[in-house]
Amino acid sequence: MAVSSEFLDGLTPSAIRDITASIREKKSRGIDVVNFAGGMPDAAYFPVKELKQITDEIIEEDSGDLFQYAATDGYLPLREALSDLMKRYQVAANPAEILITSGSAQALNYLSRALICPGDTVLIEEPVYVGAVDTLKSYGPKLVGIPMEEDGMDLEELEKALRKGRASFIYTVPDFQNPSGSTMSVEKRERLVRLAEKYDTYIIEDSPYSLLSFSGGVCPAVKSFDREGRVVYLGSVSKTICPGLRVGWICADQESVRKLIYLKQRDDLQVNNLAQRQVHRYLTGGSFDAHLQEVCGVYKQRMESMLEAVRAYFPKDAVYIPPRGGIFLWLELGGGIDARKLFPYILNRRIAFVPGSFFYANGGGKSTMRLNFCTNEEAVIREKIREMGLAIQAWQAERK
C-alpha cells in the first residue's frame, strides 16, 4: 500500500507531461527531436563563468553563516538588490516588502494556499500558464478563464466575471505571457488594478519574463498602480539568470509579507543560502545588464527567424502576434486543425511543439500551438519551422 487520501490520489501528472514523455520516448530510442515544446531558457546563455567566480568568492569570504540556518524572509542584501530591481518596474518596495522563495512557483503555491478555499472563484487568463493551473487547482477553486487580447486580458470580460461574485484573486502574467506571448498594455494595467479595488479582490502578478524585452523597454508593473495593497508581485530569476538556483520572490506590502513568512516557516523554513548569495552578487556585480542585453538579442533574432519561416511555410491562414519579448510564439493555425492530432504527425518528423489546448483550463484552443523560440539556434529554427510548416500543409492536404 501507499500513502493515500482523496486529495493526494486526485493529483495527476501535468497534462503537458504526456508531450514531454513522448519526446523522451523518441530520444530514448536514439531519435533526436528538435524541441520547440519546452518552457526553459537556453542553458548555453547562462552566465556560468560569472556564477563560478561569484561562488568561489562567496565561499572564500564565508564567516560561518553560509551553511547555517538563516532567516525565513531571506538574505537581506538580496532583498535590498531586489528592492532596487523592482524600481525598473516603477515599484517602490523596501526590503521588508520582499520575501525570497524557491522560484516564483513556490510563491504562487503560497498565495494559493493562503487565499483559496475549495469552491472559491479564481480568475485566470485564457490561454494560461499550465503550471499555474495545476497549482491553483490543487486548492479546489472554480477557475474562470478571461480571454486574452493582443494587449492582455479582455477587461470587459473580466468585469463581467467580477460582477458575478467575489473572486479570491485574478492571476495574470502581464509581460510576454506564457503561452500567448502577449503583453498587457500600460493602460490596461492601471484599469486592472482599479477593477480589483472596485470588486474587492487581489491580483497575483506573475512576471518571470518581464526583463526579456526585445525593445529594451520595461513596462511598469501592474503592482506599480497599486494604491491599496491589492497586488502581489511574483518575481523569478529563472528566465533572466537561470532556473536551477530556484530563486524567486514575492513583493507585497509588509503586512502580507509578514503573514507569508509564517506560512514559509511551516513549509521549508528558508531558501538555500548559497543560491541567495549567488543571485545577490550577480545582480549587483555589474554584468547583469550586459547579460540581459545579450540574451535578449539572441532570443529576438531567434524569434525573428522563426516568424520568417512561419510566414513562408505555415498555412496562410495561421495567425500570430509577433512577441515583443519572452520565449514563446503563439499560433492560431486556422483551418479547423486539431493541434493535438497534428502533434504525433509532427513528432514523427522529429519536431515537437505544445498543442495550445493544454493552456485552456476549461477547454478550447483546439487549433492553437505554442512554440519556444529561444532554445534552438537560428539555422535549426529556419530549417525545422520550414519542415514543420510544409508538414502541416501536407497534413491538411491529406485531410481534404
Place this chain on the structure above:
Amino acid sequence: MAVSSEFLDGLTPSAIRDITASIREKKSRGIDVVNFAGGMPDAAYFPVKELKQITDEIIEEDSGDLFQYAATDGYLPLREALSDLMKRYQVAANPAEILITSGSAQALNYLSRALICPGDTVLIEEPVYVGAVDTLKSYGPKLVGIPMEEDGMDLEELEKALRKGRASFIYTVPDFQNPSGSTMSVEKRERLVRLAEKYDTYIIEDSPYSLLSFSGGVCPAVKSFDREGRVVYLGSVSKTICPGLRVGWICADQESVRKLIYLKQRDDLQVNNLAQRQVHRYLTGGSFDAHLQEVCGVYKQRMESMLEAVRAYFPKDAVYIPPRGGIFLWLELGGGIDARKLFPYILNRRIAFVPGSFFYANGGGKSTMRLNFCTNEEAVIREKIREMGLAIQAWQAERK
C-alpha cells in the same frame, strides 16, 4: 490592506520565536547571551573546506545542466547515495523510493498536506518538536499527545489513542528526539509498526539526528520494520552536514513517492541543483564518516560537560536522561519550578534556554527545559551551566 483570509490571518509566529526575540533584543543592546536555546548544529564543524572544493569541481565539470531546470524527483546520483545511506538504518530502498526535498521540514509539510483533513486526528509525541506542530496545525488536525518514556513513545497510551478512532498518522522522531533527547528502543520500533498495521494508519518517521550517535551505533529505522508501506521516512542533512543547503528526503514506497512528486510539481518544482550535487559528492567522497565521527566526538564531550555541571550545580531534584546522541538535553527541574517564569531571570544573567512547555502541543511540561549542548565550547558550558544552576537555586530560595 494586506492579503487576508481566515487561514492566513490565523497563522501566528512560532511560540518559540518569543524566546528568540528576547535573545535578539539583548544582543541588539550589545549584551552577549550564551545561547543554549537554539535548535542548530555548530557551524564551526561544518565541512566548509570540503564543500568548497566539491563546489569548484561541480561547477568545473558542469556540462550545461547544473543551472537548468531538472527533474522533480531529484538528482539521480544523490538518490542513489541516499539509497545507500538508508542501508545504515537497515532500510532497503531503491532510488525511485526517494524524493529529494528542501529539508525534511518541507517533507513533513507535503505529508501533512497530503494526509490531513481538518478535524482529523494526528498522534504526536509529548513533548514534541515545536516546528512540526506548527506545520501540522496549519492543516487543522486534532493533535493527540502520547507521553514519551525513556525508550520512546508510551505504546500503551498510543494504543489507547488508536482505539478511539482512526488517526491520519503517527508522527515520531525516534532517534535522539527533539526536545527530549530520548531514543526509541528497537523493540518499540517494531511494535509501533505493528500497531500502525493493526489500526490502519501511517507513521511519519522524522529522523534528522539518527547519525549523531555517541556510541557510533545506528538503530534500525522504524521504516526497517515496515511490511506494508505504512512508514514514510524523512531524512535530512541539516544536522549531519549543514542546514543551509536545504536538502532532505522522503523515503517511501515508489507509489507514494510518485504521488508526492505530483505535489512537489505543484509547489516549487525541484530542489536547487547545486545543493543536490554538493550533498551527493560529500556523501560519496570518502570523508563523511570521519566527519561524523569528529562531530559526534565533540558533541558527546560537550554533552558530558553539561551533564557534569548539571549534576554539580542544578537543584538535586532535577531529573534527566543522559542523551545517547543528538544535540539536546532535556531536564525536569522538579520543585514546582515554572520554567517560563524562570526564563527572564536566567536571561538577565545572559544565559538562554527553552522552557519545555513550548514543546507540549496541548499544555504541560511546566517544570521542564531544553538545553542545546552542541553549539558552545566545553569551558563555556561548564561555566554557564554552573551559573545557571546556582541562579536556579537562588531563584528557588527567593520564592520559599
